[in-house]
């Protein structure tokens with residue numbers, strides 16, 4: 179496969195907006211058509227599904243709160259401590275960003291106090307409690323993952339549950355996980371587990387218009403799935419990468435440092451997460467997946483530019499890629515299931 183030389187592609191400096199002009203009537207009409215198409219292809223979950231997810235989260239919250247009381251009591255703490263023992267559930271990922279489709283998983287984080295451990299209590303007692311619940315199916319603990327996770331379905335809704343153990347003795351219900359001081363003296367896995375929620379909150383906090391951000395991200399996610407370039411594990415870009423790129427791209431380069439770190443220098447398409455510790459979220463991108471994505475960006479750009487001058491419709495942009503279809507058939511897998519996999 180012939181690779182383009184880097185100087186063959188036009189470079190755009192992203193520190194300033196490309197344009198601050200108001201939308202034209204043509205832009206407004208294109209936006210209306212795009213929103214209609216996004217509804218037609220069912221990118222939005224219906225009201226019943228949204229309510230069901232909220233109920234599942236409410237039930238999960240009750241379960242983990244019962245769990246923390248149980249383990250606190252079992253460890254011999256006094257009544258007052260058992261009474262105060264608490265954990266809080268946060269959501270992150272596409273659900274928290276408000277861009278999840280009808281069948282997407284819910285990424286959740288359970289934050290607990292210093293006496294509640296990941297190994298014994300989370301992957302031990304909570305796992306046992308979950309295994310006995312009739313609402314819980316397909317329970318898979320993955321304690322050895324880079325970010326340890328308990329995967330399960332709760333009344334049919336896929337949940338990824340992480341655990342972070344803070345240095346606090348009690349966890350307030352209104353805990354602010356964005357505070358940098360919370361990271362003091364935490365174990366590495368807790369820092370990694372907190373990172374997803376902190377990143378998601380930061381993105382939502384920093385985008386100037388959340389609704390426009392959500393619509394754009396939903397559209398980009400649909401386009402990249404249709405064109406076969408949505409997958410972190412396959413070396414393309416996944417949910418977090420597209421979210422950072424749509425939000426503001428190349429800000430926040432503090433921690434990732436190609437000058438000081440040899441490994442950082444080798445990254446081909448660094449997309450840096452916005453909270454400390456900043457990491458490159460797209461380390462799987464290879465020369466060949468980068469090339470395929472550059473072709474897709476160019477194709478998308480040409481179609482969007484043509485829409486200003488002739489009747490090319492959104493359907494052309496979202497046409498499924500032949501490469502993607504062939505790839506799917508070859509592997510004989512449901513690619514949407516693969517997209518849900520964690521890195």
Ligand SMILES: Nc1ncnc2c1ncn2[C@@H]1O[C@H](COP(=O)(O)OP(=O)(O)OP(=O)(O)O)[C@@H](O)[C@H]1O
Nearest residue numbers: 271272273282285374375377416417418459517521
């Ligand atoms: N490579 C990564 N680097 C940093 N954070 C990551 C990475 N992969 C996942 N995360 C964190 O985990 C969250 C959930 O990841 P996930 O792959 O489920 O993406 P998502 O945005 O929820 O999209 P999807 O709808 O496909 O599940 C991300 O929003 C991000 O905060």
Ligand SMILES: [Mg+2]
Nearest residue numbers: 271272283285
């Ligand atoms: Mg997710």
